[in-house]
Amino acid sequence: MDIGVLRRDGRTDPFFDGAAADRLVIKHCASCDHRLTPDAGDCPDCGTTELAWADASGAASLVTWTVTHGRPAADGTVPPPAFLALVELAEGPWLHARLDGVERAELREGLPLRAVFAHPDEGEPYMLFRPWTE
Numbered sequence: 001m002d003i004g005v006l007r008r009d010g011r012t013d014p015f016f017d018g019a020a021a022d023r024l025v026i027k028h029c030a031s032c033d034h035r036l037t038p039d040a041g042d043c044p045d046c047g048t049t050e051l052a053w054a055d056a057s058g059a060a061s062l063v064t065w066t067v068t069h070g071r072p073a074a075d076g077t078v079p080p081p082a083f084l085a086l087v088e089l090a091e092g093p094w095l096h097a098r099l100d101g102v103e104r105a106e107l108r109e110g111l112p113l114r115a116v117f118a119h120p121d122e123g124e125p126y127m128l129f130r131p132w133t134e
């Protein structure tokens with residue numbers, strides 16, 4: 001599945017700078033010590049819009065997922081299915097992301113995952129989650 005070309009918009013520069021270096025960077029509310037998604041605009045607890053950026057470990061667990069099947073190409077080849085997931089970061093926030101390197105049979109709630117970054121030739125890097133075993 002083609003996710004298109006990602007372009008940074010100024011608000012998200014720290015996220016993409018981190019992604020370029022294979023680091024997951026999320027928002028942090030200093031007054032509540034809450035970790036929030038990279039696109040959070042304010043803290044749901046105290047309402048502040050003064051959010052800092054903080055490194056996340058990249059560790060996550062699978063909450064739920066869906067499998068999408070692409071349309072066969074003109075030559076009849078069928079693209080592999082794409083796994084779209086909702087994952088819970090170890091720091092707490094939930095993110096939507098694609099899964100990579102998974103088989104349908106191994107998917108289960110709570111599956112340990114780790115964030116990885118794809119670096120396309122064009123556009124910004126994007127985040128994927130892969131199964132993780134220590």
Ligand SMILES: [Zn+2]
Nearest residue numbers: 029032043046
């Ligand atoms: Zn807060």
